[in-house]
Amino acid sequence: MIIDIDLAKQVLAAQPFAELVGTEIAEFGDGTVTLVIPIRPELGQQFGFVHGGVLSYAADNALTFAAGTALGANVLTGGFTITYLRPAKGIRLRAVATVTGATRRQAVVQCEIYTEDADGESVLCAVAQGTARSVERELAGHA
Secondary structure, rough: OOOHHHHHHHHHHHOOOHHHHHEEEEEEEEEEEEEEEEOOHHEEEEOOOOOOOHHHHHHHHHHHHHHHHHHHHOOEEEEEEEEEEEEOOOOEEEEEEEEEOOOOOOEEEEEEEEEEEEEEEEEEEEEEEEEEEEOOOOOOOOO
């Protein structure tokens, strides 16, 4: 199944955790996706920075959505690694993921996660690389 931005937004809306975090798709297509997450106090850790689990979630979801541009809608994360470069703070997270290579059933994807402040300045705070695989399963409501 070919996935376009409208279907991608439907898939994102079907993820309760994405709704809880406030994730939105800002860009989608041609091997690249950008997800944005508004930073709010509930996403923080004890020092006031965005919790690493939120950054990992952003990488995981961005990697998989980017892979979906190459493999179709039925994809799951195969695995990923993330490196935290600096604490995340500001008003918004922006996760930009790009497919670096793909076969019929698997894609390798890189992701950069930035924080943005109120002035629009962005700072790279984490990088990730991972794989996603196509699965033989229809999405609920998309048979």
